[in-house]
Amino acid sequence: MEKETLSETQKELIRNTWEMVTQDQIHHGTVLFTRLFELEPELIFLFQYNSAHFSSVQECLLSSEFTEHILKVMTVIDAAVRSLDTLPSLEEYLTGLGRKHRTSGVQLESFKTVGESLLYALESGLGDVFTSDTREAWSRLYAVVVSAMSQGWGAEPPGQ
Ligand code: HEM
DSSP: OOSSOOOHHHHHHHHHHHHHHGGGHHHHHHHHHHHHHHHOGGGGGGOOBTTBOOSSHHHHHHSHHHHHHHHHHHHHHHHHHHTGGGGGGGHHHHHHHHHHHHHTTOOTTHHHHHHHHHHHHHHHHHGGGOOHHHHHHHHHHHHHHHHHHHGGGTSOOOOO
């Protein structure tokens, strides 16, 4: 978890930009998952509530259980942003979260696509504010999160 270090400037960029999107987590989270399902449509089959598959992306995005998952993802990102100075404190939680996702059938490789989709959602929400420095800062934070989650697969994170 130590590998990816964030500079103070990068932490500030992350805090400031998160502040701008965090008021509407459902919207930005929906943009993230819409993009994710465009890039990897088969991921939708991993979301089964009451053992039923969704018959379309639209049905999935509109379901209350999936909306809860969007909020769960945003809550983890929020926790990471709030813990920028103490990221190793999240490691144990994130490893357990990775383990749960492996059990749900998620392939480690898919977390790369989640990262691309997160950057896409941030760019959509922030427009010109999403500079290349901001992108680099968020990529690093996401790499830290995925690195800890990867331990739940007992594996190294996929190459970025
Ligand atoms: C490949 C993308 C992902 C898939 C297919 C996926 C799938 C799932 C599924 C099926 C569950 C169990 C049902 C539920 O709670 O809704 C779950 C739970 C959860 N997911 Fe994800 N997820 C993905 C990405 C993420 C990411 C990126 C995060 C956060 C960084 C995250 C955070 C959570 C949390 C906090 C839970 C609840 C775990 C618990 O019950 O303790 N998920 N996910």
